[in-house]
Amino acid sequence: MGPEARAERPAPGARGAPSPACCPLYHEAVELIGRRWTGAIVAVLLEGGRMRFSAIAQAVPEMSDRLLSERMKELEARGVVRRSVRSGPAPRVVYELTPMGRSLQPALDELKTWAREWLARDRARRSSAARTL
16 A cells, blocks of 8 residues: 555544444453452452352452352353352352453453552542642
8 A cells, every 4th residue: 555545544533534443342351340349359369269258258348248249140150250069068159260260360460550550649649639728
């Protein structure tokens, strides 16, 4: 393609240029992991491995048991979490991440790094601004 053809194409964002589209799979992933408390649950399971419901609830104390139960069912239905029932006199339910869930580790590590850099900076800025009022 020659320079003339490139010059005729509108620049991205210019009138008549195609709008950038959000990848539907990216959007679905963000909606899944970005739901309230879901990222925290996955992070806890990444660090804790196989865990009982009560241990997950203790690790995220601000979340109600009802909401934790709902999120665990969603994550299990999507294949991110595996629920296992160990039989015995007192059946024991444990949760663990599937390979799909464990593969989120690099993404959540990057998000944690970003949060420590940018959100910590933003909190400090807001705190400083509040003190000057």
